[in-house]
Amino acid sequence: MSALVAASVLVAGAVGAVIRYLLSKAYPVRPGHLPGGILVVNVVGSGLAGAVIGLAERAAVSDDVRLVLVTGFCGGLTTFSTWCVETIELADGGRWRAAILNVLVTLALGIGAALGLYLLVR
């Protein structure tokens, strides 16, 4: 991995993180709703990662581009920690149905997007 590629991965991850932050501010956790912004970035990022991994498999994009987009951008855009912590906070607040839905909807849409786009483009 060249220094340029490593630097590009870091910047792409940071840009992804800022987009996630702005969306989580625009669509925050509020009573009666799933954590919308986090759900959206996690599903979109998972789908994009699946697509790029599929493209890289048939050499449509280089390994360097895959690293910048998947490890960098998608890795920074999506998050595991906030998903888990928000789920527990929903459950602690007595909102069990929202907590369970947050897990199931994220898993179903995330796997569906990643696997679906991967199989579609590879």
Next chain:
Amino acid sequence: MPPSLAVFVGGLAGTGLRLALDTVLPHADDGFPWSTLIANLVGTFALGWLAGGLWTRPAIPPWLKAGIGSGLIGSFTTLSAVMGAVAILDREEATALAALYLGVSLVAGLALAAAGLKLGSAIAHRPMPTEVTDDGATL
């Protein structure tokens, strides 16, 4: 510091740490993605600990919460790598390994988030928050 800038700086560091962990602990396409699992579990416990404890104190400025929470920890942990690995493991016909990876990530992630929130809140000498009252910026 504007929160978005703090998130950008934290995102550089978090992505760099995750990239370093991937480089130190590489895995084959049909292997178990240890580096992602470790990053996700460590980051989830840390975020829970902060959200349950220090961040309930008004003295912590919003930009610091955004930079460390959304930036550093948010970009250190990742869901897309988990989902990408599930797709690759599916191709490798390692469906059982994919299911195990997802299951361990989810169960351990939720357990560590709960443990972090509880420990953080115990240290801050405050009861557990019973209602999510912040605007999402701290997460």
